[in-house]
Amino acid sequence: MFIHDLDCGWMDHPFLRNQFAVNHVEIIQKLQQYGIREVYIDASRGLDVPDDLDIHDGREGVEVEPDGIGQEITVLKTATLQEEMARARTLQKEATQIVHNIFTDIRLSGQIKVELVEPLVEQMIDSIFRNQDALLPLCRLKDHDDYTFQHSVSTCALMIALARGLDMPRDAIREVATGALLHDVGKAVIPDEILKKPGQLTEDEVVCMQSHVEQGVTLLQKTPGIGNIALDIVSQHHERIDGSGYPNKLKGDEIQLHSQMGGIVDVYDAITSDRPYHKGMPPTRALGKMLEWSQHHFKPELVRTFIKAIGIYPSGTLVRLISDRLAIVTEQNEEKSLLPVVRVIYNCKWQHYLEPEEIDLAKSRCQDHIVGHESFEDWGIDPSRWCCG
Ligand SMILES: [Fe+2]
Numbered sequence: 001m002f003i004h005d006l007d008c009g010w011m012d013h014p015f016l017r018n019q020f021a022v023n024h025v026e027i028i029q030k031l032q033q034y035g036i037r038e039v040y041i042d043a044s045r046g047l048d049v050p051d052d053l054d055i056h057d058g059r060e061g062v063e064v065e066p067d068g069i070g071q072e073i074t075v076l077k078t079a080t081l082q083e084e085m086a087r088a089r090t091l092q093k094e095a096t097q098i099v100h101n102i103f104t105d106i107r108l109s110g111q112i113k114v115e116l117v118e119p120l121v122e123q124m125i126d127s128i129f130r131n132q133d134a135l136l137p138l139c140r141l142k143d144h145d146d147y148t149f150q151h152s153v154s155t156c157a158l159m160i161a162l163a164r165g166l167d168m169p170r171d172a173i174r175e176v177a178t179g180a181l182l183h184d185v186g187k188a189v190i191p192d193e194i195l196k197k198p199g200q201l202t203e204d205e206v207v208c209m210q211s212h213v214e215q216g217v218t219l220l221q222k223t224p225g226i227g228n229i230a231l232d233i234v235s236q237h238h239e240r241i242d243g244s245g246y247p248n249k250l251k252g253d254e255i256q257l258h259s260q261m262g263g264i265v266d267v268y269d270a271i272t273s274d275r276p277y278h279k280g281m282p283p284t285r286a287l288g289k290m291l292e293w294s295q296h297h298f299k300p301e302l303v304r305t306f307i308k309a310i311g312i313y314p315s316g317t318l319v320r321l322i323s324d325r326l327a328i329v330t331e332q333n334e335e336k337s338l339l340p341v342v343r344v345i346y347n348c349k350w351q352h353y354l355e356p357e358e359i360d361l362a363k364s365r366c367q368d369h370i371v372g373h374e375s376f377e378d379w380g381i382d383p384s385r386w387c388c389g
Contacts, residue, residue: 002045006036021045035322035371077131081331084134085388088127092138092153095120099149099181106188106219114225121156121177125170128160133331136161137316138388140283142273148187148195151269156181158265158310165309166261176258178226179233183262186216186234198276213238213247233262240297257302264290264298264306283314284373312337316387318374323367324348326374328386333362338370345386346379356386 002021022028031039079087098116105113127135139154159180163173187195190212194205201209216234220226236259239245241252245263255263268290274280281289287307294300311332313319319327319342327342339361346353361369376383 001041003039004042005040006031033322033369077133079130079134081131081133084127084131085138087130088134088138089388091123091127092135092150095124095153095156096146096149099152100146102182102185103149103188106185110219112182112185112219112223112226114223117178117181118225121174121181124153124156124181125160125173125177128157128164132157132161132164132310133315134388136310136314140269140272140280140316141384141387144276147273147275148184151273152181152184154269154273155183155262155265158269158306159261161309162261162265162306165305172229175227175229176233176261179230179258180262180265182216182220182226182230183234183237183266184212184216185219186212186214188219189215210238210246229256229258232256232259235259237262237266239263241299242296244296260298260302264303267297268306279375279377282373282375283310283317284312287312287314308337311340313340313370313373315340316383318376318379318381318383319370320348320372320374321368322371325354325368326379326381327359328383330358333360336362342370343386343389346381356389 020027098120102112102116105111124135135157139150139157142150142154156177160173160177163176168176190209194201194208197205213235217231220231220234233256236248236250236255239248239250239255239259240263241255241260243249243251245255268283268286271289272280272283272286287303290298290303291300291307294303311329313329315329315331317329319329321327321342321344324347325344326346326348327344329340330343331341333340341358341360341362344354344357344359359366359368
């Protein structure tokens with residue numbers, strides 16, 4: 001038979017395409033293994049239709065790559081997760097404090113102390129290069145009061161991972177990371193009652209909030225040592241390729257590549273973070289949404305590179321296994337993004353917590369695998385208790 005539609009999201013199956021011929025029992029086994037119970041078939045195509053020469057073998061793509069994502073990025077790790085987690089925890093706290101200090105300095109003197117920024121960016125690049133599975137999930141856990149500062153730090157960490165995924169040289173990574181860290185500095189001059197308002201902003205408040213872009217550009221223009229790339233990221237991170245962004249409604253390639261990168265990491269961090277007025281989206285769902293929006297907002301190939309860089313199930317994601325257990329993704333497996341290392345914590349059938357157990361889903365003897373992502377909120381599980389241990 002010829003499968004017309006797998007009736008599930010592209011991230012929920014391991015096939016290269018959504019449409020292909022089932023011409024081997026191995027494909028049926030894979031469909032069952034991934035929990036796919038129903039498919040749509042095209043009765044006018046398939047091996048029983050003599051004229052149908054243009055059929056793809058589903059086995060071509062099995063366990064190679066999800067549809068449209070392409071080759072996986074090989075990320076070498078020079079530190080174990082445990083080693084890097086201890087350093088990253090201190091770094092994330094220090095980084096949040098430094099961004100807090102930068103905002104305070106701007107409020108008091110209208111100046112950015114660039115000498116605070118450079119060493120911090122270097123340390124963050126080093127941490128991501130040693131083992132990005134430590135700093136990235138740590139950055140997603142945010143305190144309500146420190147949101148703006150922690151969002152800046154997280155956006156910077158995600159930008160470094162994306163830039164690394166694009167094989168950018170270290171000098172360029174330093175520039176884009178600086179832009180990401182400072183992308184919202186203009187918010188330092190926005191009144192707290194608007195910045196922290198727990199609800200819908202009025203029209204006037206939206207105008208004020210959006211002015212953080214121009215305010216940020218003004219601040220950076222008078223700061224010695226800030227390059228044009230960082231300046232572009234600050235001035236264009238809310239522009240969208242269909243012209244629906246602000247402040248200048250730029251379209252397509254009018255928006256610099258590094259500014260589009262800034263837009264992607266900014267939006268991803270914002271929609272996956274808990275805020276007073278909305279709960280953060282599970283990372284895998286957020287990535288799917290961003291791919292959906294990418295035809296209007298971002299360059300699709302850039303979003304795909306971002307997904308490859310942080311994984312389809314980014315570290316810190318809650319997932320459900322075929323064994324009916326819940327697990328936290330702790331570490332990405334190079335070349336097998338559907339089979340990361342996970343920490344099993346909960347039995348869904350018996351509805352109780354388990355003694356945490358690390359499982360490498362890529363190990364050949366491992367019988368378990370991910371059937372989908374889950375929401376911490378739906379299960380009443382506190383991510384800060386189980387992630388980044
Ligand atoms: Fe912004």
